[in-house]
Amino acid sequence: MPIETKAQFTDVYRAHYEDVLRFVRRRAHPMNVDDIVGETFLTAWRRRRELPENPRPWLFGTARMVMLNAHRGMRRQSALVVHIQQTTETGSHARALDTTAQVDSRMDLVAAWKELLPADQEVLALHVWEGLAAKDAAKVLGCTRAAYAMRLTRARRRLAGRLTASTASPVLAPTH
Known part of the structure; x- marks a missing residue:
């Protein structure tokens, strides 16, 4: 038909x-x-x-x-949250945390992630999940490298602001 x-x-x-x-x-x-x-x-x-x-x-x-x-898409988003948590723990004292503390930390990250605007989630996902360089991520978003860097910085701050003090500082670590 x-x-x-x-x-x-x-x-x-x-x-x-x-x-x-x-x-x-x-x-x-x-x-x-x-x-x-x-x-x-x-x-x-x-x-x-x-x-x-x-x-x-x-x-x-x-x-x-x-x-x-x-x-x-929702499963990928959840996997991204776990991936972000794992990358923030690499090389830190987090390995010494007991299992309960790790679960609590991940639950905090999941909750914080869900509170972010989709635009912030997208910027962070391009950086953490896709591992794109700033110039490539900027192309994906159709903006300049400087605009992408600013969006990433702001998204990190918003995510960190939603996390507890114990999990916020690794997320704010600058990457160039």
Whole structure:
């Protein structure tokens, strides 16, 4: 059922929106539902010429893939938090901490990470997780190296401000 016109797509959207919405509501966190449904129909629009005669199962499958991608992104974000914690502990006295203290420290870091704005998370992720040099990270963000360096400095400060005093100082260590 190739869709050639905006009106045809609107008909498909109206016919299946509520079903897709219910499908996603049963499976996703309420805060993510609108984004997932929107991404599902955006994908349908982009692939409108490939939609099957009955697009409902295809839409459900696409919504499922969008949810899986979002879940993978959340897992990567959690892994990044652990990675940041591990890199801040390298070469420090943190190895001497007992297991309970390490868990508490990581929980503090996870909580602090979640409080950051997405822009700060992105800047820190490019630096810590992707290991990009400032000039390369600046290209990714579409800004100058100086602007990236300033954003990174500010993101570090905001993260450090959310951490306890015992975990804040390694994060602030400057890297050039």
